[in-house]
Amino acid sequence: MSLKTVSYLSLLLLCASFAAAQKPCGGTVIPPKTLAVNWPQYQHDAAHSGCNPYESILSPDTVGNLTVKWQYSVERLEDPFPAPTLADGIIYGSWFTYYPVQGGAYALNASTGALIWQRQGDLVFSSPAVANGVAYFSTQTAFEAVNANTGALLWQYNQFFEGSGASPTLANGVVYVGAANGYIYAFNAGTGALIWKVAPGNNGDASSSPAVVNGILYVGLQDGNLYALNASTGDLIWQYTTGGYINSSPAVANGNVYFGSDDNNVYAVNATTGALVWKYTTGGQVYCSPAVADGIVYIGSFLSNYFYALNASTGALLWQYAASDYLEAPPAVANGVVYFGSWDGSATALNASTGALLWRNTSMGLDSGPVVANGVVYFMGGLGMAAFHLPNH
Numbered sequence: 001m002s003l004k005t006v007s008y009l010s011l012l013l014l015c016a017s018f019a020a021a022q023k024p025c026g027g028t029v030i031p032p033k034t035l036a037v038n039w040p041q042y043q044h045d046a047a048h049s050g051c052n053p054y055e056s057i058l059s060p061d062t063v064g065n066l067t068v069k070w071q072y073s074v075e076r077l078e079d080p081f082p083a084p085t086l087a088d089g090i091i092y093g094s095w096f097t098y099y100p101v102q103g104g105a106y107a108l109n110a111s112t113g114a115l116i117w118q119r120q121g122d123l124v125f126s127s128p129a130v131a132n133g134v135a136y137f138s139t140q141t142a143f144e145a146v147n148a149n150t151g152a153l154l155w156q157y158n159q160f161f162e163g164s165g166a167s168p169t170l171a172n173g174v175v176y177v178g179a180a181n182g183y184i185y186a187f188n189a190g191t192g193a194l195i196w197k198v199a200p201g202n203n204g205d206a207s208s209s210p211a212v213v214n215g216i217l218y219v220g221l222q223d224g225n226l227y228a229l230n231a232s233t234g235d236l237i238w239q240y241t242t243g244g245y246i247n248s249s250p251a252v253a254n255g256n257v258y259f260g261s262d263d264n265n266v267y268a269v270n271a272t273t274g275a276l277v278w279k280y281t282t283g284g285q286v287y288c289s290p291a292v293a294d295g296i297v298y299i300g301s302f303l304s305n306y307f308y309a310l311n312a313s314t315g316a317l318l319w320q321y322a323a324s325d326y327l328e329a330p331p332a333v334a335n336g337v338v339y340f341g342s343w344d345g346s347a348t349a350l351n352a353s354t355g356a357l358l359w360r361n362t363s364m365g366l367d368s369g370p371v372v373a374n375g376v377v378y379f380m381g382g383l384g385m386a387a388f389h390l391p392n393h
Contacts, residue, residue: 036088038088039086039087040086040087040131041131042083042126042209042369043251043289043291046170046171046211046212047253048251048289050292050330050369051291052332052373055335056335057393058335058337060337060351060358062390064358067388069388070112070386070387071385071386074118074385082127082165082368082380083368084371084385085128087130090107090116092105094137095384096124102122102123103120105118105124105128106151107135110387113387116151117149122140123140124138124140125140125164127167129175130148133148134147134148136175138163142161143158143177143185145175145189155191157185157187162179162181163179164205165247175187176217177210178207181205182199182203182205183199184198186234198234200236206220206221211250216237216271218252219250220249224242224244224261225241226250226269226274238273238274240267242262243265244261245262246262247262248287248299250289251291251292253312254295256268257271260285260286262285263285264282264301265282266310282301283303283304285302286302293333293338294352295311296352297312298310298338298352300342301327302326302328305326306320306327307321307350323340324348326342326343327342331370332372334373336352336353337352343367347360361388366379376389
């Protein structure tokens with residue numbers, strides 16, 4: 001047997017053992033190139049699954065032992081609720097204040113919380129996206145790409161750009177983002193060249209982060225419509241009308257698009273045709289973006305304070321959990337645990353199958369969407385960012 005064959009078999013065994021040690025989010029698990037897993041954009045990937053299929057350290061049996069690994073202090077207003085992003089050992093966050101009016105993005109060592117760089121300038125409302133050594137984020141007046149390791153500006157688009165709470169999405173060398181003026185933009189991720197911009201609706205604010213799957217971009221607007229656009233051209237493919245604003249960013253899985261609306265409903269529509277598959281009525285507006293894993297949709301309702309687990313095929317309620325305050329930030333799922341933050345700063349972890357409470361932190365004001373990777377959970381809040389891990393791990 002040749003050395004090449006032995007190496008190939010060893011790689012297969014390593015990949016097989018790594019995949020077997022983790023609970024997939026659904027579909028085929030493709031082992032990463034290294035054991036250091038990234039969460040490089042809003043809700044993990046371009047489909048906005050909100051799920052890390054490669055987590056094996058944290059589980060329903062261990063997550064109750066989470067303790068503070070580090071905390072980084074930087075002021076951030078409470079609303080909106082962007083989540084951090086993780087790439088190549090660096091965790092990225094955003095911050096903004098109104099008194100004085102300023103904001104920016106920052107990068108920390110994911111293991112220690114040490115500051116690597118911080119940009120100060122215009123308000124930043126959304127989560128950065130990171131790929132190939134570049135970090136992308138919206139400010140109130142521009143869309144920017146910076147060196148992910150230094151924070152140095154690489155390119156900027158500021159031609160009547162009005163940043164919103166929408167986080168950028170990276171797919172196939174293109175970065176997509178919505179803006180407060182109702183436009184959806186597609187930029188060449190390397191050069192910043194504008195590929196297209198489209199205002200698909202008649203009434204403002206694309207505060208929903210677009211999802212991109214199989215050449216189709218899905219995005220909700222405050223005109224109450226979910227739009228499916230050709231990701232290459234921006235041309236309209238279909239639209240689905242709800243009874244309220246759509247701030248919830250869509251998640252695409254199982255051939256469906258899942259999202260919430262201000263009309264108190266969670267929706268599943270066919271990703272190809274836009275036909276309604278099901279809708280579930282909650283106790284309040286659904287600003288929260290969903291996470292989808294193992295055939296379950298996880299999503300929070302705003303004024304009702306309830307967190308729901310719904311059957312992804314039928315919309316049937318599997319369980320619900322009464323949270324301690326309003327829910328607006330997106331949840332994250334990994335290895336049988338679902339994590340979320342609420343308005344009162346409570347970071348919570350539930351058993352993803354049963355809804356049983358596994359862990360909570362109420363002392364650090366953590367209200368953002370979480371990132372879960374490599375045995376660490378990251379949250380942001382009004383006072384900065386915190387990382388939690390298992391003791392002595």
